[in-house]
Structure formats: C-alpha cells, structure tokens
Amino acid sequence: MHQELITAITEMDEETALALAGKLLDSGASPIEVLDDCKAAMEIVGKRFEAGDCFIPELIFAGDILAQIARLVRPRMAASGEVQHKIGKVVIGTVQGDIHDIAKDIVAFMLDINGFEVTDLGVDVAPEAFVEAAKANGAKIVGLSGFLTLAYDPMKDTVAQLRALDPGIKVMIGGGQMDEQVRAYTGADAYGKDAMAAIALAKGWA
Ligand code: B12
Secondary structure (H helix, E strand, O other), X not given: OOHHHHHHHHOOOHHHHHHHHHHHHHOOOOHHHHHHHHHHHHHHHHHHHHOOOOOHHHHHHHXXXXXXXXXXXXXXXXXXXXXXXXXXXXXXXXEOOOOOOHHHHHHHHHHHHOOEEEEEOOOOEOHHHHHHXXXXXXXXXXXXXXXXXXXXXXXXXXXXXXXXXXOOOEEEEEOOOOOHHHHHHHOOOEEOOOHHHHHHHHHHHO
C-alpha cells in the first residue's frame, strides 16, 4: 500500500494523486498495487459518506480521480502483462427513467479492476438495450442499477426480457431504493448492497 497516494485521493487532492500515481508507475510500482491503493481509498471515502462526513460532490470528485488513475494504469497493465485473465463478462447500466450513475460507475469500475470485462451502457437504459448488449457480447451476468421507486418496473421488465433471451443469464440489482423485497418483485437473481457485494455475486456466477 502507498499511503501517500491513498491520502491524496481521500483528501481529494487531484493534482497530487495523479502525480503520485504517475510517479509510482514510472518507478516500477505494479499497476495492480496502484489499483489496490485506489480501492483502499474508495473504501475510506465510502465510509466517510455513510458517516455523513463527506457529501455527493466529494463522491463525484473522488470517482473522477479514480477514473483518471484507471486511465493511467490500464495501458501499463497491458504492457506489463499483468492483465488478469478476464473471469467473466458483465453488462451493467442504470435502468430506464433513472439517471443516477455515481454508484453504478463505482460498481462498474470495481468489477473491472477485479477482473471482469464490463460493458457499461450508461444511464436511462431501455430493457431492449440490455438485451441487445447481452446478445452481442454473450455476457451471462447483468447488473441493473436504480435509485428511484420509478425504477422498479423498468427493472422488472428488463429482467423479463433478459430471461426471454436466455433463462441462464444471472441478474443482480442494486442502488438506493433497492432491497430484497424489490429483488423478489423484479424477479432478479440477487440484490447487492454495494460494489463489494456486486463483485462477490459476479464471482459466484462466473
Ligand atoms: C446524488 C443524487 C442525485 C444526483 C445524481 C447524480 C449522478 N450523476 O448520479 C441528481 C442531483 C442528478 C439526482 C437527481 C434526482 N434524484 Co436523486 N439522489 C441522489 C442521492 C443524494 C445520492 C445517490 C448516490 O449517488 N449515492 C452515492 C452512492 C455511491 O452510494 P450507494 O448507494 O451506497 O452506492 C452503492 C449501492 O448503491 C450499490 N449499487 C448501485 N448500483 C448497483 C448495481 C448493482 C448491480 C449492485 C449489485 C449494487 C449497486 O453499490 C454502490 C457502490 O458501493 C440520493 C439519496 C441517497 N441517499 O441515496 C437521491 C435520491 C435517490 N434521488 C431522488 C430523487 C427523487 C431524484 C429526482 C427525481 C429529483 C427531481 N425531482 O428531479 C432526480 C431523478 C432524475 C432521474 N430521472 O433519475 C430520491 C429517490 C426517491 C424515490 N423513492 O424514488 C432520493 C432517494 C433522494 C430522496 N431521499 O428523496 N439525484
């Protein structure tokens, strides 16, 4: 762990975080280690958010720093041969009518750095678009994110359409208003409360 980098991210010091990440990579640090630092930093930021010690703008900002570091790391992973063997394909998106994407982006990023090939469809994604993406890349795992009560029905519709495509596709749902009861309503296979749960579920299905 590189404590200086973790601190720069949790302190939202973008310039220092990016400079440190670049310096570490240039001096031969393993890209995986740098990503582990990012994961550790994000856990700290997430806990602060839960405790009410930081707010949405900070979450967005931390997410943006992570995305920039991820862009620095990816080509080095390819170059160093450290690309993990992809353990499965996941299609993810925020369902129709819902534009909340901070959490979905975190889940997509965490799945990516934990070895999944992630197709992120963005926000306000129609059921048909999930079906098309799963069909096109053969993903057997689909993640549906949603924060609104209004997202329940599009989720249910999306699950039904995915089942019609392939009854073997595993669907997980998550996001603010989601819980086990909503999972039962939508017919999804599992509900995950956070990105770590999403990774555990996807690994169980891969
Ligand atoms: C930020 C925010 C916004 C931002 C979104 C910015 C963005 N780019 O995402 C903005 C300001 C745009 C917004 C808009 C609206 N919002 Co809003 N918003 C929120 C807020 C405050 C935080 C959500 C968030 O990002 N949390 C941060 C994430 C990181 O935390 P997290 O949930 O713990 O994240 C984990 C899990 O969600 C999980 N997860 C997420 N997706 C998935 C997927 C899978 C597969 C799995 C396994 C796990 C998983 O993993 C994440 C990472 O660990 C919530 C309140 C809240 N406390 O949730 C309201 C909230 C969701 N919004 C709400 C509303 C009503 C709206 C609006 C309709 C407001 C309006 N009148 O215009 C619009 C909706 C527009 C639309 N069509 O979508 C309501 C929803 C109420 C309801 N019952 O439907 C809430 C609950 C606020 C409230 N209490 O009233 N919102």
